[in-house]
Amino acid sequence: MNDCQFSLEFKVRDYECDIQGIVNNAVYLNYLEHARHEFLLSRGISFAELSKKKINLVVIRTELDYKSPLRSGDEFSIEVNFEQISPLCFCFNQTIYKRPDRKLVMNAKVFGTGINEKGRPCIPEEIRKNFIELSN
């Protein structure tokens, strides 16, 4: 393990692969989201609970660099680092490595913000306390 803030292990499931026999390009966004939500949970924040309170974390921009494909049976890990970009924007830097050789699969930047009950952009208190203030 290295010094990322959070890491999660996965195994490719066959239904995630497409006609080409590789994981479909959209499925990586599923993987990345699950890793982010588990990262949030590891700091006490439930995406589902937040959304019940009408506080929605939303993705505003995604950059994905596909470096090598994943195939049936492959095991991989996703490493995640949180970064504050501006008062109303944060970014999850996420990297996917195949196991056990750490071959690079994907570099991803997922930019997000919060939307409060009134529909206005905000950084939810939970994110501020558990991510932003911790890193200062």
Next chain:
Amino acid sequence: MNDCQFSLEFKVRDYECDIQGIVNNAVYLNYLEHARHEFLLSRGISFAELSKKKINLVVIRTELDYKSPLRSGDEFSIEVNFEQISPLCFCFNQTIYKRPDRKLVMNAKVFGTGINEKGRPCIPEEIRKNFIELSN
């Protein structure tokens, strides 16, 4: 209609929406892929047939800007323009608009290349003839 090279109409399906009641961020990549493949088909190129011949079109980079969410029942269209970037890289510029008011939903750039039977990057003959030479 405007002067894009290709346009396809969709309607949100409920299973594509998540806990927040909006289309999940990964589903947009499904929409974008389907629009590209129909664009290819409109010029006589079948993604599935290509992949049977071991010629694989692959995505190497994606940039997605989420501008406003789609919800249950929304109708929308995806407009697509092909652009050659370099000898071995092309880009599909894709924009999603909600109908009927053309509210902007997403701007996307999807960069791709081809991989031939030997695993080497290439621009497949079919792409060259039907996209690149046509635009010169």
Next chain:
Amino acid sequence: MNDCQFSLEFKVRDYECDIQGIVNNAVYLNYLEHARHEFLLSRGISFAELSKKKINLVVIRTELDYKSPLRSGDEFSIEVNFEQISPLCFCFNQTIYKRPDRKLVMNAKVFGTGINEKGRPCIPEEIRKNFIELSN
């Protein structure tokens, strides 16, 4: 067209196909759900609106007979008939046919009920008026 209560047309999207080059067996449940929800909409019932009112239509049993596979580019239609089974249970009989030759793809029975705000089984008023009483 024949004398079913509702029919909806689809086209296979490539991301719905798996390693075997055919539509993955789970995707049929997506198709069937979308056809049912459009059937409901055609009678003025929005699944999403119902669920906002804490009235949830839920599937309790599904029987699927896979007769022949769908592949990339196939066009098909889903025919739906509603049937009341018991005071608290209804069934959507759904059949998938490939177009244009009406080759049988799947026979499906999807049994459902409603769950009211208190978590108790019920037949929502909307279903009673627009489906059950109409067929008496």
Next chain:
Amino acid sequence: MNDCQFSLEFKVRDYECDIQGIVNNAVYLNYLEHARHEFLLSRGISFAELSKKKINLVVIRTELDYKSPLRSGDEFSIEVNFEQISPLCFCFNQTIYKRPDRKLVMNAKVFGTGINEKGRPCIPEEIRKNFIELSN
């Protein structure tokens, strides 16, 4: 653990949940497929490798009884038992339990057969050796 032939543990991922806040009914077929393929792998059979050899295992009928829903964050296990039904048909009996209290989530029967290179139904040698003969 009890005396099933194979068991696999899962955790619900948020993108698998729909507007109602519960795992979408189609996603259970993904879970069930992944459990079956891991069961096959545990006996040395790769679904992906089989399909490269043009030997396809296919689902011909599915019966699903939804007993209670899964939600964001739920952990569950799927227990699988193989049963030969007739010379050309086998069945995977699969049960989903929520953890840690083993609340019943779903009973499923998934009937399948093999299709050989010539498109004819068959029981692949690999299934015969590792499942059928073992149970005699």
